[in-house]
Amino acid sequence: MSAARGPYAKTSAKRKQILDAALAAYAEAGSRKVSVRDIASRVGMTDAGVLHHFGNREALLAAVLEAREAAARDAFGDARLDPEAGLRIVAANASTPGLVKLFVDVAAAAAEPEHPAHDWFTERYATIRSSLAEWVTVDAARPEGRKPTADRPAPSRVDADWVARILLAATDGLQLQWLLEPGIDMAADIAALRDVLVAGLVARQGK
Protein backbone atom coordinates (compact mmCIF):
# COMPACT_ATOMS: atom_id res chain seq x y z
CA MET A 1 0.00 0.00 0.00
CA SER A 2 1.16 3.53 -0.70
CA ALA A 3 1.52 6.04 2.11
CA ALA A 4 -1.52 8.16 2.91
CA ARG A 5 -1.71 11.33 0.84
CA GLY A 6 -3.94 14.36 0.66
CA PRO A 7 -5.89 16.02 3.47
CA TYR A 8 -5.80 13.05 5.87
CA ALA A 9 -2.01 12.73 5.72
CA LYS A 10 -1.68 16.48 6.30
CA THR A 11 -3.99 16.37 9.31
CA SER A 12 -2.15 13.42 10.77
CA ALA A 13 1.22 15.13 10.29
CA LYS A 14 -0.10 18.30 11.91
CA ARG A 15 -1.44 16.34 14.89
CA LYS A 16 1.95 14.72 15.35
CA GLN A 17 3.66 18.10 15.12
CA ILE A 18 1.32 19.50 17.80
CA LEU A 19 1.84 16.47 20.07
CA ASP A 20 5.64 16.70 19.72
CA ALA A 21 5.49 20.41 20.58
CA ALA A 22 3.24 19.69 23.57
CA LEU A 23 5.57 16.97 24.86
CA ALA A 24 8.51 19.37 24.60
CA ALA A 25 6.52 22.11 26.35
CA TYR A 26 5.61 19.82 29.27
CA ALA A 27 9.10 18.33 29.47
CA GLU A 28 10.58 21.84 29.81
CA ALA A 29 7.84 23.28 32.03
CA GLY A 30 9.05 22.12 35.45
CA SER A 31 6.39 23.22 37.93
CA ARG A 32 5.05 25.97 35.63
CA LYS A 33 1.65 25.55 34.01
CA VAL A 34 1.51 24.76 30.29
CA SER A 35 -1.27 26.55 28.41
CA VAL A 36 -2.76 25.69 25.04
CA ARG A 37 -1.20 28.97 23.93
CA ASP A 38 2.30 27.73 24.88
CA ILE A 39 1.75 24.70 22.67
CA ALA A 40 0.16 26.67 19.84
CA SER A 41 2.97 29.22 19.71
CA ARG A 42 5.53 26.43 19.27
CA VAL A 43 3.85 25.32 16.06
CA GLY A 44 2.89 28.79 14.79
CA MET A 45 -0.86 28.17 15.21
CA THR A 46 -3.70 29.81 17.07
CA ASP A 47 -5.21 28.18 20.18
CA ALA A 48 -8.38 27.48 18.20
CA GLY A 49 -6.33 25.95 15.38
CA VAL A 50 -4.64 23.55 17.78
CA LEU A 51 -7.87 22.61 19.57
CA HIS A 52 -9.59 22.03 16.21
CA HIS A 53 -7.33 19.01 15.67
CA PHE A 54 -8.40 17.37 18.94
CA GLY A 55 -11.87 18.69 19.77
CA ASN A 56 -11.19 20.38 23.10
CA ARG A 57 -8.48 20.97 25.71
CA GLU A 58 -9.21 17.74 27.63
CA ALA A 59 -8.93 15.65 24.47
CA LEU A 60 -5.67 17.41 23.55
CA LEU A 61 -4.16 16.63 26.97
CA ALA A 62 -5.36 13.03 26.79
CA ALA A 63 -3.64 12.70 23.40
CA VAL A 64 -0.45 14.27 24.78
CA LEU A 65 -0.44 11.74 27.62
CA GLU A 66 -0.92 8.83 25.21
CA ALA A 67 1.93 10.18 23.06
CA ARG A 68 4.09 10.47 26.16
CA GLU A 69 3.48 6.85 27.13
CA ALA A 70 4.25 5.75 23.58
CA ALA A 71 7.54 7.68 23.68
CA ALA A 72 8.43 6.16 27.08
CA ARG A 73 7.65 2.70 25.66
CA ASP A 74 10.06 3.30 22.77
CA ALA A 75 12.78 4.51 25.13
CA PHE A 76 12.40 2.18 28.12
CA GLY A 77 10.17 -0.76 27.19
CA ASP A 78 6.51 -1.44 27.86
CA ALA A 79 5.65 -0.75 31.51
CA ARG A 80 2.30 -2.46 30.97
CA LEU A 81 4.12 -5.73 30.36
CA ASP A 82 7.49 -5.38 32.10
CA PRO A 83 7.84 -4.10 35.68
CA GLU A 84 11.56 -3.39 35.13
CA ALA A 85 10.60 -1.04 32.31
CA GLY A 86 8.16 0.57 34.72
CA LEU A 87 10.98 1.26 37.19
CA ARG A 88 13.16 2.75 34.44
CA ILE A 89 10.30 5.08 33.51
CA VAL A 90 9.77 6.10 37.14
CA ALA A 91 13.48 6.96 37.36
CA ALA A 92 13.37 8.95 34.13
CA ASN A 93 10.23 10.83 35.26
CA ALA A 94 12.32 12.61 37.89
CA SER A 95 13.84 14.79 35.18
CA THR A 96 10.49 15.93 33.75
CA PRO A 97 8.16 17.19 36.51
CA GLY A 98 5.97 18.88 33.90
CA LEU A 99 5.11 15.51 32.37
CA VAL A 100 4.48 14.00 35.81
CA LYS A 101 2.16 16.91 36.54
CA LEU A 102 0.34 16.27 33.26
CA PHE A 103 -0.11 12.62 34.24
CA VAL A 104 -1.58 13.32 37.69
CA ASP A 105 -3.88 16.02 36.27
CA VAL A 106 -5.26 13.82 33.50
CA ALA A 107 -5.43 10.71 35.72
CA ALA A 108 -7.61 12.63 38.19
CA ALA A 109 -9.82 14.15 35.51
CA ALA A 110 -10.19 10.82 33.68
CA ALA A 111 -12.24 9.38 36.54
CA GLU A 112 -15.24 11.08 34.95
CA PRO A 113 -16.95 8.63 32.59
CA GLU A 114 -17.30 11.24 29.84
CA HIS A 115 -13.62 12.26 29.95
CA PRO A 116 -11.77 11.52 26.67
CA ALA A 117 -9.09 9.53 28.54
CA HIS A 118 -11.56 7.55 30.71
CA ASP A 119 -11.49 4.35 28.64
CA TRP A 120 -7.76 4.63 28.04
CA PHE A 121 -7.05 4.85 31.79
CA THR A 122 -9.46 2.05 32.65
CA GLU A 123 -7.75 -0.20 30.11
CA ARG A 124 -4.26 0.97 31.12
CA TYR A 125 -4.79 0.20 34.80
CA ALA A 126 -6.33 -3.20 34.08
CA THR A 127 -3.44 -4.14 31.75
CA ILE A 128 -0.71 -2.99 34.14
CA ARG A 129 -2.35 -4.71 37.12
CA SER A 130 -2.73 -7.92 35.19
CA SER A 131 0.90 -7.97 34.01
CA LEU A 132 2.20 -7.00 37.46
CA ALA A 133 0.16 -9.78 39.06
CA GLU A 134 1.55 -12.23 36.51
CA TRP A 135 5.10 -11.08 37.21
CA VAL A 136 4.55 -11.27 40.97
CA THR A 137 3.20 -14.79 40.69
CA VAL A 138 6.29 -15.93 38.80
CA ASP A 139 8.84 -13.92 40.76
CA ALA A 140 7.48 -14.51 44.25
CA ALA A 141 7.05 -18.18 43.51
CA ARG A 142 10.64 -18.51 42.40
CA PRO A 143 13.02 -16.39 44.43
CA GLU A 144 16.52 -16.91 43.09
CA GLY A 145 15.11 -18.99 40.29
CA ARG A 146 13.53 -21.69 42.46
CA LYS A 147 10.33 -23.35 41.37
CA PRO A 148 7.25 -23.49 43.56
CA THR A 149 7.42 -26.37 46.00
CA ALA A 150 5.03 -27.87 48.55
CA ASP A 151 6.64 -25.66 51.18
CA ARG A 152 6.66 -22.63 48.92
CA PRO A 153 3.71 -22.74 46.53
CA ALA A 154 3.05 -19.96 44.03
CA PRO A 155 1.17 -17.07 45.65
CA SER A 156 -2.55 -17.12 45.20
CA ARG A 157 -3.95 -14.84 42.53
CA VAL A 158 -5.72 -12.84 45.22
CA ASP A 159 -2.41 -11.93 46.85
CA ALA A 160 -0.74 -11.21 43.51
CA ASP A 161 -3.60 -8.92 42.49
CA TRP A 162 -3.22 -7.05 45.77
CA VAL A 163 0.53 -6.58 45.21
CA ALA A 164 -0.21 -5.29 41.71
CA ARG A 165 -2.80 -2.78 42.97
CA ILE A 166 -0.47 -1.55 45.71
CA LEU A 167 2.61 -1.21 43.48
CA LEU A 168 0.61 0.74 40.91
CA ALA A 169 -1.08 2.88 43.58
CA ALA A 170 2.20 3.74 45.31
CA THR A 171 3.83 4.60 41.99
CA ASP A 172 0.97 6.95 41.09
CA GLY A 173 0.58 8.45 44.55
CA LEU A 174 4.27 9.01 45.21
CA GLN A 175 4.27 11.45 42.31
CA LEU A 176 2.06 13.83 44.30
CA GLN A 177 4.57 13.90 47.16
CA TRP A 178 7.54 14.17 44.81
CA LEU A 179 6.04 17.14 42.94
CA LEU A 180 5.98 18.97 46.29
CA GLU A 181 9.27 17.53 47.56
CA PRO A 182 11.60 16.68 44.65
CA GLY A 183 14.25 15.20 46.97
CA ILE A 184 12.21 11.98 47.15
CA ASP A 185 13.84 9.19 45.08
CA MET A 186 10.74 7.68 43.49
CA ALA A 187 12.48 4.80 41.72
CA ALA A 188 14.39 3.72 44.85
CA ASP A 189 11.22 3.93 46.98
CA ILE A 190 9.19 1.82 44.54
CA ALA A 191 11.96 -0.75 43.98
CA ALA A 192 12.20 -1.20 47.77
CA LEU A 193 8.43 -1.61 47.99
CA ARG A 194 8.48 -4.25 45.27
CA ASP A 195 11.14 -6.20 47.15
CA VAL A 196 9.28 -6.00 50.48
CA LEU A 197 5.95 -7.01 48.94
CA VAL A 198 7.44 -9.99 47.15
CA ALA A 199 9.37 -11.02 50.29
CA GLY A 200 6.13 -10.70 52.27
CA LEU A 201 4.29 -12.93 49.83
CA VAL A 202 7.05 -15.51 49.91
CA ALA A 203 7.06 -15.52 53.72
CA ARG A 204 3.30 -15.94 53.83
CA GLN A 205 3.40 -18.75 51.26
CA GLY A 206 6.03 -20.52 53.35
CA LYS A 207 3.69 -20.73 56.35
Place this chain on the structure above:
Amino acid sequence: MSAARGPYAKTSAKRKQILDAALAAYAEAGSRKVSVRDIASRVGMTDAGVLHHFGNREALLAAVLEAREAAARDAFGDARLDPEAGLRIVAANASTPGLVKLFVDVAAAAAEPEHPAHDWFTERYATIRSSLAEWVTVDAARPEGRKPTADRPAPSRVDADWVARILLAATDGLQLQWLLEPGIDMAADIAALRDVLVAGLVARQGK
Protein backbone atom coordinates in the same frame (compact mmCIF):
# COMPACT_ATOMS: atom_id res chain seq x y z
CA MET B 1 -15.04 37.98 73.92
CA SER B 2 -18.37 38.39 72.21
CA ALA B 3 -19.14 36.63 68.95
CA ALA B 4 -18.22 38.51 65.77
CA ARG B 5 -21.01 40.76 64.53
CA GLY B 6 -21.63 42.95 61.53
CA PRO B 7 -20.34 42.51 57.96
CA TYR B 8 -17.48 40.15 58.86
CA ALA B 9 -19.76 37.73 60.72
CA LYS B 10 -22.17 37.78 57.77
CA THR B 11 -19.36 37.04 55.30
CA SER B 12 -18.05 34.24 57.47
CA ALA B 13 -21.54 32.73 57.85
CA LYS B 14 -22.09 32.95 54.08
CA ARG B 15 -18.75 31.24 53.40
CA LYS B 16 -19.69 28.43 55.77
CA GLN B 17 -23.08 28.09 54.08
CA ILE B 18 -21.38 27.84 50.67
CA LEU B 19 -18.84 25.29 51.92
CA ASP B 20 -21.58 23.14 53.49
CA ALA B 21 -23.52 23.25 50.22
CA ALA B 22 -20.39 22.36 48.25
CA LEU B 23 -19.60 19.41 50.54
CA ALA B 24 -23.16 18.13 50.10
CA ALA B 25 -22.93 18.58 46.32
CA TYR B 26 -19.66 16.61 46.10
CA ALA B 27 -20.88 13.94 48.51
CA GLU B 28 -23.95 13.35 46.34
CA ALA B 29 -22.21 13.72 42.97
CA GLY B 30 -20.84 10.19 42.52
CA SER B 31 -18.84 10.28 39.31
CA ARG B 32 -20.70 13.32 37.94
CA LYS B 33 -18.87 16.64 37.72
CA VAL B 34 -19.78 19.36 40.22
CA SER B 35 -19.92 22.87 38.74
CA VAL B 36 -19.78 26.19 40.56
CA ARG B 37 -23.37 26.59 39.34
CA ASP B 38 -24.42 23.40 41.19
CA ILE B 39 -23.03 24.87 44.40
CA ALA B 40 -24.43 28.35 43.78
CA SER B 41 -27.93 27.08 43.10
CA ARG B 42 -27.98 25.25 46.46
CA VAL B 43 -27.47 28.55 48.30
CA GLY B 44 -29.59 30.72 45.98
CA MET B 45 -26.64 32.72 44.69
CA THR B 46 -25.07 33.45 41.32
CA ASP B 47 -21.78 31.81 40.29
CA ALA B 48 -20.08 35.21 40.56
CA GLY B 49 -21.55 35.73 44.03
CA VAL B 50 -20.13 32.40 45.24
CA LEU B 51 -16.71 33.00 43.68
CA HIS B 52 -16.59 36.50 45.18
CA HIS B 53 -16.33 34.92 48.64
CA PHE B 54 -13.25 32.87 47.69
CA GLY B 55 -11.51 34.73 44.86
CA ASN B 56 -11.70 32.11 42.11
CA ARG B 57 -12.75 28.54 41.40
CA GLU B 58 -9.42 27.01 42.47
CA ALA B 59 -9.55 28.81 45.82
CA LEU B 60 -13.17 27.70 46.33
CA LEU B 61 -12.24 24.05 45.69
CA ALA B 62 -9.22 24.33 47.99
CA ALA B 63 -11.51 25.67 50.73
CA VAL B 64 -14.02 22.85 50.13
CA LEU B 65 -11.22 20.29 50.50
CA GLU B 66 -10.03 21.88 53.75
CA ALA B 67 -13.62 21.88 55.04
CA ARG B 68 -13.92 18.24 54.07
CA GLU B 69 -10.78 17.26 55.99
CA ALA B 70 -12.02 19.23 59.01
CA ALA B 71 -15.35 17.36 58.86
CA ALA B 72 -13.56 13.99 58.56
CA ARG B 73 -11.41 14.94 61.56
CA ASP B 74 -14.53 15.66 63.61
CA ALA B 75 -16.11 12.36 62.58
CA PHE B 76 -13.13 9.96 62.57
CA GLY B 77 -10.19 11.59 64.35
CA ASP B 78 -7.09 13.32 63.00
CA ALA B 79 -5.49 11.29 60.20
CA ARG B 80 -2.45 13.55 60.39
CA LEU B 81 -1.77 12.26 63.90
CA ASP B 82 -3.46 8.84 64.08
CA PRO B 83 -3.05 6.17 61.37
CA GLU B 84 -6.14 4.31 62.66
CA ALA B 85 -8.18 7.46 62.02
CA GLY B 86 -6.65 7.52 58.55
CA LEU B 87 -7.92 3.98 57.88
CA ARG B 88 -11.41 4.89 59.12
CA ILE B 89 -11.44 7.83 56.72
CA VAL B 90 -10.27 5.65 53.81
CA ALA B 91 -13.13 3.25 54.56
CA ALA B 92 -15.67 6.08 54.75
CA ASN B 93 -14.39 7.57 51.48
CA ALA B 94 -15.80 4.58 49.62
CA SER B 95 -19.32 6.00 50.06
CA THR B 96 -18.46 9.43 48.59
CA PRO B 97 -16.65 9.11 45.25
CA GLY B 98 -17.40 12.76 44.49
CA LEU B 99 -15.29 13.86 47.45
CA VAL B 100 -12.51 11.43 46.49
CA LYS B 101 -12.60 12.89 42.99
CA LEU B 102 -12.35 16.40 44.48
CA PHE B 103 -9.29 15.29 46.48
CA VAL B 104 -7.39 13.82 43.53
CA ASP B 105 -8.23 16.83 41.34
CA VAL B 106 -7.05 19.39 43.88
CA ALA B 107 -4.02 17.32 44.94
CA ALA B 108 -2.85 17.21 41.32
CA ALA B 109 -3.50 20.91 40.70
CA ALA B 110 -1.85 21.92 44.00
CA ALA B 111 1.58 20.84 42.71
CA GLU B 112 1.76 24.28 41.08
CA PRO B 113 3.50 26.69 43.47
CA GLU B 114 0.93 29.43 42.85
CA HIS B 115 -2.09 27.17 43.51
CA PRO B 116 -4.16 28.29 46.55
CA ALA B 117 -3.82 24.81 48.14
CA HIS B 118 -0.07 24.43 47.46
CA ASP B 119 1.11 25.38 50.94
CA TRP B 120 -1.73 23.46 52.58
CA PHE B 121 -0.81 20.25 50.72
CA THR B 122 2.91 20.67 51.36
CA GLU B 123 2.25 21.08 55.09
CA ARG B 124 -0.37 18.27 55.10
CA TYR B 125 1.97 15.74 53.50
CA ALA B 126 4.87 16.66 55.78
CA THR B 127 2.67 16.37 58.89
CA ILE B 128 1.13 13.04 57.88
CA ARG B 129 4.50 11.56 56.92
CA SER B 130 6.05 12.67 60.16
CA SER B 131 3.25 11.22 62.32
CA LEU B 132 3.19 7.99 60.29
CA ALA B 133 6.96 7.61 60.69
CA GLU B 134 6.62 8.18 64.43
CA TRP B 135 3.84 5.57 64.63
CA VAL B 136 5.85 3.09 62.57
CA THR B 137 8.89 3.54 64.78
CA VAL B 138 6.86 2.77 67.89
CA ASP B 139 4.70 0.04 66.39
CA ALA B 140 7.36 -1.82 64.43
CA ALA B 141 9.72 -1.64 67.36
CA ARG B 142 7.13 -3.17 69.68
CA PRO B 143 5.05 -5.82 67.96
CA GLU B 144 2.56 -7.16 70.48
CA GLY B 145 3.72 -4.53 72.95
CA ARG B 146 7.35 -5.63 73.17
CA LYS B 147 10.03 -3.01 73.72
CA PRO B 148 13.03 -2.69 71.42
CA THR B 149 15.77 -5.12 72.35
CA ALA B 150 19.31 -5.72 71.13
CA ASP B 151 17.92 -8.37 68.76
CA ARG B 152 15.04 -6.18 67.68
CA PRO B 153 16.03 -2.52 67.83
CA ALA B 154 13.65 0.26 66.81
CA PRO B 155 13.67 0.77 63.04
CA SER B 156 15.94 3.51 61.80
CA ARG B 157 14.31 6.81 60.94
CA VAL B 158 15.25 6.29 57.30
CA ASP B 159 13.20 3.10 57.10
CA ALA B 160 10.28 4.63 59.00
CA ASP B 161 10.23 7.64 56.67
CA TRP B 162 10.12 5.29 53.70
CA VAL B 163 7.18 3.37 55.19
CA ALA B 164 5.39 6.67 55.78
CA ARG B 165 5.95 7.86 52.19
CA ILE B 166 4.78 4.52 50.78
CA LEU B 167 1.64 4.25 52.95
CA LEU B 168 0.63 7.79 52.05
CA ALA B 169 1.44 7.27 48.36
CA ALA B 170 -0.52 4.02 48.14
CA THR B 171 -3.51 5.59 49.92
CA ASP B 172 -3.54 8.53 47.48
CA GLY B 173 -2.83 6.46 44.38
CA LEU B 174 -5.31 3.70 45.11
CA GLN B 175 -8.08 6.29 44.84
CA LEU B 176 -7.37 6.65 41.12
CA GLN B 177 -7.87 2.92 40.57
CA TRP B 178 -10.93 2.81 42.84
CA LEU B 179 -12.63 5.68 41.01
CA LEU B 180 -12.41 3.55 37.84
CA GLU B 181 -13.09 0.22 39.58
CA PRO B 182 -15.24 0.74 42.71
CA GLY B 183 -15.04 -2.95 43.66
CA ILE B 184 -11.57 -2.33 45.12
CA ASP B 185 -11.66 -2.34 48.96
CA MET B 186 -9.34 0.58 49.65
CA ALA B 187 -9.33 0.26 53.44
CA ALA B 188 -8.57 -3.49 53.37
CA ASP B 189 -5.80 -3.00 50.80
CA ILE B 190 -4.13 -0.24 52.83
CA ALA B 191 -4.49 -2.06 56.16
CA ALA B 192 -2.80 -5.12 54.59
CA LEU B 193 -0.02 -2.92 53.24
CA ARG B 194 0.54 -1.38 56.65
CA ASP B 195 0.86 -4.84 58.19
CA VAL B 196 3.28 -6.09 55.54
CA LEU B 197 5.46 -2.98 55.74
CA VAL B 198 5.67 -3.12 59.51
CA ALA B 199 6.39 -6.88 59.41
CA GLY B 200 9.09 -6.23 56.80
CA LEU B 201 10.72 -3.61 59.01
CA VAL B 202 10.61 -5.90 62.01
CA ALA B 203 12.16 -8.75 60.00
CA ARG B 204 14.91 -6.48 58.72
CA GLN B 205 15.64 -5.12 62.19
CA GLY B 206 15.93 -8.66 63.47
CA LYS B 207 18.81 -9.45 61.11
